[in-house]
Amino acid sequence: MKAKRQKKTTVGVIDSEVLAFTAGRDCILDRALIEADCMGSAAHVTMLSRMPLKPRLFSEKERRQVIAGLVEIMQRAAQGKFEITLDDQDVHLAVERTLTEQLGDLGKKVHTGRSRNDQVALDLRLYGKDQLLGTILEAAELADGLTRVARRHAADPMVGRTHMQPAMPSSVGLWAAAFSESLLDDIALLINAFELNDQSPLGSAASYGVPLPLDRQLVSDLLGFSRPVHNVLYANNARGKLESIVLNAMSQVMLTLSRLAQDLILFSMPEFAYFSLPDSCCTGSSIMPQKKNPDVLELIRAKTSKVIAFSLAVQEIVKASPSGYNRDIQEAKEPFMDGISTARSSLRIMSQLVEGLKVNREKLLAGFTPDVFATDYALERVAGGMPFRDAYHYVKEHLDELEALDPYKAIAQKTHLGGTAGMDFDLLDRRISGAILFVAEERNSFYGAVSKLMGIPYPLARK
Numbered sequence: 001m002k003a004k005r006q007k008k009t010t011v012g013v014i015d016s017e018v019l020a021f022t023a024g025r026d027c028i029l030d031r032a033l034i035e036a037d038c039m040g041s042a043a044h045v046t047m048l049s050r051m052p053l054k055p056r057l058f059s060e061k062e063r064r065q066v067i068a069g070l071v072e073i074m075q076r077a078a079q080g081k082f083e084i085t086l087d088d089q090d091v092h093l094a095v096e097r098t099l100t101e102q103l104g105d106l107g108k109k110v111h112t113g114r115s116r117n118d119q120v121a122l123d124l125r126l127y128g129k130d131q132l133l134g135t136i137l138e139a140a141e142l143a144d145g146l147t148r149v150a151r152r153h154a155a156d157p158m159v160g161r162t163h164m165q166p167a168m169p170s171s172v173g174l175w176a177a178a179f180s181e182s183l184l185d186d187i188a189l190l191i192n193a194f195e196l197n198d199q200s201p202l203g204s205a206a207s208y209g210v211p212l213p214l215d216r217q218l219v220s221d222l223l224g225f226s227r228p229v230h231n232v233l234y235a236n237n238a239r240g241k242l243e244s245i246v247l248n249a250m251s252q253v254m255l256t257l258s259r260l261a262q263d264l265i266l267f268s269m270p271e272f273a274y275f276s277l278p279d280s281c282c283t284g285s286s287i288m289p290q291k292k293n294p295d296v297l298e299l300i301r302a303k304t305s306k307v308i309a310f311s312l313a314v315q316e317i318v319k320a321s322p323s324g325y326n327r328d329i330q331e332a333k334e335p336f337m338d339g340i341s342t343a344r345s346s347l348r349i350m351s352q353l354v355e356g357l358k359v360n361r362e363k364l365l366a367g368f369t370p371d372v373f374a375t376d377y378a379l380e381r382v383a384g385g386m387p388f389r390d391a392y393h394y395v396k397e398h399l400d401e402l403e404a405l406d407p408y409k410a411i412a413q414k415t416h417l418g419g420t421a422g423m424d425f426d427l428l429d430r431r432i433s434g435a436i437l438f439v440a441e442e443r444n445s446f447y448g449a450v451s452k453l454m455g456i457p458y459p460l461a462r463k
Contacts, residue, residue: 030091034077036126038070043222078460117325121201132194138347140435143183145354150177157407159367169410182256193249200225204235207324224449240318243336247311250343258304261297273363278356310335370402
């Protein structure tokens with residue numbers, strides 16, 4: 001029988017195997033939360049120093065000492081030199097241990113009126129805040145790239161398809177702008193997720209508050225949140241719910257990217273050759289010298305399934321959790337972070353691909369067989385007074401007699417709102433600019449609050 005090895009941690013003695021099992025991957029994942037944890041501690045200590053207690057929990061000098069220690073931890077983390085050990089279990093105890101080593105008993109006071117439950121809830125919201133802003137900006141940049149493609153090729157005819165069969169005259173501009181508009185709707189969902197995330201849970205402690213006059217509004221303001229989560233129990237119950245909301249928004253982004261990827265794979269095949277993918281975004285074969293594989297696009301399709309699965313996994317983890325903190329929720333952290341990272345990397349790589357996309361006009365025009373104009377012929381008869389259904393059946397019975405029309409003229413006739421000759425690219429540009437402005441304003445507010453709180457310019461330079 002194996003002898004049990006006991007480990008002493010900040011919160012007690014525990015069997016080493018149990019410690020490894022319960023800590024899970026937090027020692028690795030929490031590296032992304034070091035800055036957030038330090039910000040939260042700085043805001044918490046600042047609030048504690050202003051509480052109307054005698055003697056005060058922290059003097060102004062002590063507050064500055066603690067924040068200086070936290071800044072040092074942030075700077076070490078930015079250089080990849082701050083370690084979270086298994087004995088620490090997580091970022092919260094690693095930061096507390098380091099402060100105690102630096103400041104002695106002063107470091108031991110930092111956790112007053114706080115639980116790791118509201119700490120991790122805060123850290124993930126701060127992490128999510130920054131990540132969502134980055135995602136919104138990257139989605140806007142891709143939407144801008146697609147809109148530029150649409151403007152440039154607004155008059156380039158392209159066969160529109162339904163059921164993958166030739167349907168009606170369309171254009172490259174209509175096709176590209178459709179994905180731009182889809183991304184802009186995805187951005188609306190990301191902004192909604194951002195606004196729900198933009199609430200401070202700190203001060204809720206283990207889920208039930210504490211018998212101290214905590215100023216939760218002050219903490220929220222110091223960290224640049226729009227408001228605190230009002231109900232202290234909900235502040236913790238929202239764990240998992242919030243992550244799934246964010247991941248659902250990320251899933252919508254990925255759905256747009258996946259359908260765009262599928263179109264690009266199909267339409268860049270030699271049998272179509274409507275588009276040429278940039279060489280920098282394709283790979284070769286280890287045996288077939290001629291291959292130019294759209295691996296990036298294939299991976300985006302697969303990664304879309306992953307992000308959707310992450311969202312469902314988080315919902316499954318929390319669906320039966322009773323009120324209050326339960327350790328189950330720890331398992332939601334990895335899919336949350338991985339889902340965001342996957343969506344952001346997919347947006348960046350797709351932007352690079354769209355930037356280098358080439359359009360083959362000759363191949364596009366070659367796709368216009370006479371049957372593509374069948375509906376145009378039917379509507380031409382309608383304009384001459386024939387009822388539509390009669391015109392429909394007439395053309396259907398004479399398909400072999402149809403002749404190809406001029407595709408340029410065909411798409412120029414669709415002048416109604418949103419048609420091939422009725423697209424409002426300025427509307428797309430305004431929505432893109434609005435998203436970029438939203439990110440700039442929110443970053444200015446958030447980074448400004450953190451810089452003021454920590455006494456250093458934020459964000460920090462990274463290694």
